[in-house]
Amino acid sequence: MSSEPQPAEQITQWNGRSGQAWSQSAGLMDQVLQPFEGLLVDSIAAGSGARILDVGCGAGATTLAAARRVGPAGAVVGVDISEAMITAARARVQDTDAPVSFVIDDAQTAVFAPASFDLIMSRFGVMFFPDSVAAFTNLRRAARDSAALRFLCWRGIDQNPFMTTAERAAAPLLPNLPVRQPDQPGQFAFADEHRVRAILDKSGWGDITIRPADVECTLPEEHLVRYFSRFGVVGLALPDVDEATRTGVVETVRAAFEPFVHAGTVRFTAACWSVEATAAH
Numbered sequence: 001m002s003s004e005p006q007p008a009e010q011i012t013q014w015n016g017r018s019g020q021a022w023s024q025s026a027g028l029m030d031q032v033l034q035p036f037e038g039l040l041v042d043s044i045a046a047g048s049g050a051r052i053l054d055v056g057c058g059a060g061a062t063t064l065a066a067a068r069r070v071g072p073a074g075a076v077v078g079v080d081i082s083e084a085m086i087t088a089a090r091a092r093v094q095d096t097d098a099p100v101s102f103v104i105d106d107a108q109t110a111v112f113a114p115a116s117f118d119l120i121m122s123r124f125g126v127m128f129f130p131d132s133v134a135a136f137t138n139l140r141r142a143a144r145d146s147a148a149l150r151f152l153c154w155r156g157i158d159q160n161p162f163m164t165t166a167e168r169a170a171a172p173l174l175p176n177l178p179v180r181q182p183d184q185p186g187q188f189a190f191a192d193e194h195r196v197r198a199i200l201d202k203s204g205w206g207d208i209t210i211r212p213a214d215v216e217c218t219l220p221e222e223h224l225v226r227y228f229s230r231f232g233v234v235g236l237a238l239p240d241v242d243e244a245t246r247t248g249v250v251e252t253v254r255a256a257f258e259p260f261v262h263a264g265t266v267r268f269t270a271a272c273w274s275v276e277a278t279a280a281h
Contacts, residue, residue: 021230026059026088028223033061033123035215036152039274040121041065043150049073050118053142055107055151056080056125060089060100066121067098077117078102079110080125108135112142122151127189136203143279149205153190155212155271162260162268163187166228166235169256170249174241177233193273206280213274219266227266228253 040062044050050070054063057078067076076099080086086104093100103110108129120139129135143149157164157180167177183189190196193210200208219227229238229250238246260266 020084021235025226025230026061026085026092028219028227030059030061032217032219032227035217036123036270036272037062037065039152039213039215040123040150041069044069044119047071047073051116052076052119052121053112053117053139054078054125055120055122055139056128057089057102058082058085058123058125060085060092060102062121062123063089063100063102064093064096064098066119067093067100070099072097072099074099076100079105079107081106108138110138112138114141115144117143117147119148119150121149124152124154124187126151127153127187128185130185132189132199133202136199136205140204140279145279145281147279149200149275149277149279151275152213152272153196153275154188155273156191157188159271160188162270163232165256165260166253167233169253170234170237173245173249173252174234174237177237190273196273196275200275200277204280205277207276207278209276211274213272215270215272217268217270221261221264221266224257224261224266225250225254228257 044052044066046069048070051074052066052070054066054076057063057080060078063076063078067074070076078086078089078100079102080089081104083104086102089102107126108131120143126132126135139149154160154163164180171177180186180188183192183195196210197208229235234249234253238249241249257266260268
């Protein structure tokens with residue numbers, strides 16, 4: 001069995017099938033992930049005029065939400081490595097007057113104006129860096145002294161059974177599915193809170209607080225097959241198999257999700273870390 005995508009492959013992946021799937025299904029993913037929005041933006045003072053950087057902004061839902069909070073005197077920049085998702089994000093805001101802009105770049109190496117942001121935030125966008133210390137050091141340079149860092153990341157695989165249901169069910173039919181590698185770039189790279197704290201401490205961030213957050217998420221049952229057949233390792237693998245294998249995988253995986261389906265709605269608990277820190281002087 002192969003390992004999870006490595007850093008260069010991450011860039012290729014997010015500018016390939018993963019990025020295309022997310023950009024083409026932005027509405028569905030916005031619905032699934034919407035409950036996390038408040039954890040990031042509710043503490044932004046309305047009309048504050050703050051300057052904010054949204055890391056791994058995807059199709060821009062959280063970027064736009066933050067821009068609506070800061071008001072016309074503020075500015076929110078979304079950065080992501082996926083051209084497809086940034087294209088979707090720009091389309092999202094083209095008819096608004098929100099103070100928002102988007103950049104295609106890698107936040108680990110991007111050249112931001114020094115000390116230019118009051119808040120750096122991310123919804124599940126910071127677990128993919130090949131060198132996390134270098135990435136958060138770069139983000140610290142972009143933050144003014146005492147600026148805030150606020151991000152969400154996944155806790156452990158064992159605490160998020162919904163997220164691995166598809167790959168566990170499909171494994172007998174798709175023997176070459178990638179293996180999750182702890183501490184490697186990927187969805188669960190920040191599952192260990194002690195590792196996260198060490199990374200931030202080495203990167204110039206202080207007053208670090210890491211709290212568990214259990215968030216209830218939903219999606220319509222009618223979109224469940226679309227969800228697991230386009231996203232994650234199973235979604236990445238299905239375009240390369242024959243039709244008979246695909247049919248078998250879809251039937252098997254759909255049955256495995258049955259415990260999460262209730263009266264036409266898929267419901268699951270997302271186990272995350274809510275991380276906050278301050279740019280140290």
